[in-house]
Amino acid sequence: MMPSPIRILTAVPICDGHDSAINTINLEFIRRGIEVVYLGFHRYVGDIVRAAIQEDVAAIGISSYNGGHIEFFADVVRQLKKKGADEIAVFGGGGGTITHDDAREMDRKGVDQIFFAGTSLSDMADYVRKHYAKARKRRANSKADLALARKLSEIEDAAAKGRKHRTPNTERRTSKVIGFTGPGGAGKTTLIDELVLRFLQREPKTRIAILSHDPSVIGEGALLGDRATMINSQDDRVFMRSMATRGQAGGLSPATESCLALLARSGFDYVIIETVGTGQEALPFGNKLVDQTVLVMNPDYGARLQLQKIVMLDVADIVVVNKTDLERAKAALSEIEQRLTQNKRKQQIVATVAKRHRDPGVDELFELITR
Numbered sequence: 001m002m003p004s005p006i007r008i009l010t011a012v013p014i015c016d017g018h019d020s021a022i023n024t025i026n027l028e029f030i031r032r033g034i035e036v037v038y039l040g041f042h043r044y045v046g047d048i049v050r051a052a053i054q055e056d057v058a059a060i061g062i063s064s065y066n067g068g069h070i071e072f073f074a075d076v077v078r079q080l081k082k083k084g085a086d087e088i089a090v091f092g093g094g095g096g097t098i099t100h101d102d103a104r105e106m107d108r109k110g111v112d113q114i115f116f117a118g119t120s121l122s123d124m125a126d127y128v129r130k131h132y133a134k135a136r137k138r139r140a141n142s143k144a145d146l147a148l149a150r151k152l153s154e155i156e157d158a159a160a161k162g163r164k165h166r167t168p169n170t171e172r173r174t175s176k177v178i179g180f181t182g183p184g185g186a187g188k189t190t191l192i193d194e195l196v197l198r199f200l201q202r203e204p205k206t207r208i209a210i211l212s213h214d215p216s217v218i219g220e221g222a223l224l225g226d227r228a229t230m231i232n233s234q235d236d237r238v239f240m241r242s243m244a245t246r247g248q249a250g251g252l253s254p255a256t257e258s259c260l261a262l263l264a265r266s267g268f269d270y271v272i273i274e275t276v277g278t279g280q281e282a283l284p285f286g287n288k289l290v291d292q293t294v295l296v297m298n299p300d301y302g303a304r305l306q307l308q309k310i311v312m313l314d315v316a317d318i319v320v321v322n323k324t325d326l327e328r329a330k331a332a333l334s335e336i337e338q339r340l341t342q343n344k345r346k347q348q349i350v351a352t353v354a355k356r357h358r359d360p361g362v363d364e365l366f367e368l369i370t371r
Contacts, residue, residue: 004156005219005221009061013042015042028125046079050234055149061092065095085146086139091113095117113127155262156253160246173264175268177292178270180273182312183297190354195366196230196233213242250278251275292317293316293318294319294369300328318347318350321352
């Protein structure tokens with residue numbers, strides 16, 4: 001059994017769209033066995049701190065090329081401390097933008113390390129592995145999101161050691177659990193983010209948890225990148241956790257079932273679980289893991305014969321054909337509808353363009369889920 005990989009969060013600050021450097025660095029970290037939660041560019045301090053806490057990362061790496069780095073990095077440190085998560089380290093760099101004098105000032109403000117232009121990718125990865133692999137001292141009194149994030153980490157750690165984490169089953173499952181699956185590139189993450197927007201707008205007190213998965217193999221790193229495309233989900237009423245599959249087939253992690261059980265008893269109204277992009281064989285939501293299954297497809301699935309091979313079409317409660325602005329959409333909808341009639345069970349089919357603002361298809365899907 002392998003120990004749990006080091007988890008870090010990387011991001012680019014607000015008003016900074018330079019992501020080529022951080023993407024290159026992310027790739028090196030992943031190659032060196034580190035799990036990287038990538039938040040994307042143009043991110044506020046609050047977004048970065050919220051994500052780091054929910055993901056329970058060891059450190060935050062910030063790539064800054066637009067100036068304002070002294071105050072931005074310092075504000076991340078301040079907000080972590082305010083939230084009771086000051087054990088999360090902050091490091092980063094900015095090519096030639098951050099001077100040595102700046103770095104000394106940032107060090108006084110609590111920034112752990114600044115990498116300058118010319119530092120090798122290998123040296124950066126070695127630093128992360130050396131300094132952020134060891135257990136961190138934690139405050140005893142944690143706020144709600146931080147305490148929940150740590151419990152999820154305990155479950156993942158137990159699974160990495162081949163043990164099933166047992167949590168007291170004293171509370172009844174209170175959340176509606178919705179599972180989203182489908183092939184990679186179908187637009188699952190964008191669709192979920194649009195649904196979250198509708199939850200936030202139409203149900204002012206609703207709280208949502210999202211459990212999102214990305215692929216990895218045992219002992220290797222992973223790019224956990226769904227947060228980078230989550231725009232509407234950057235909200236205090238949304239708790240999002242990214243998980244790597246860590247060698248398990250089927251689109252979920254060895255720790256998913258236990259993590260999901262914890263989230264479903266933690267006061268959320270809805271828990272949304274998104275699998276890795278899956279193929280024909282995947283049936284990820286066995287043993288009544290979810291209350292409702294949504295299969296997301298795009299119109300370009302190949303010949304009609306392919307539909308006979310997709311097992312999820314037999315079990316999904318709702319089939320979403322996304323990207324119906326594409327040329328083949330009308331034919332695809334007709335073929336999929338015919339395929340569903342063979343099952344002789346009540347299944348819904350919805351046509352969406354998730355990237356489109358106020359898409360009526362997403363509205364229809366929202367009504368089906370909340371009905």
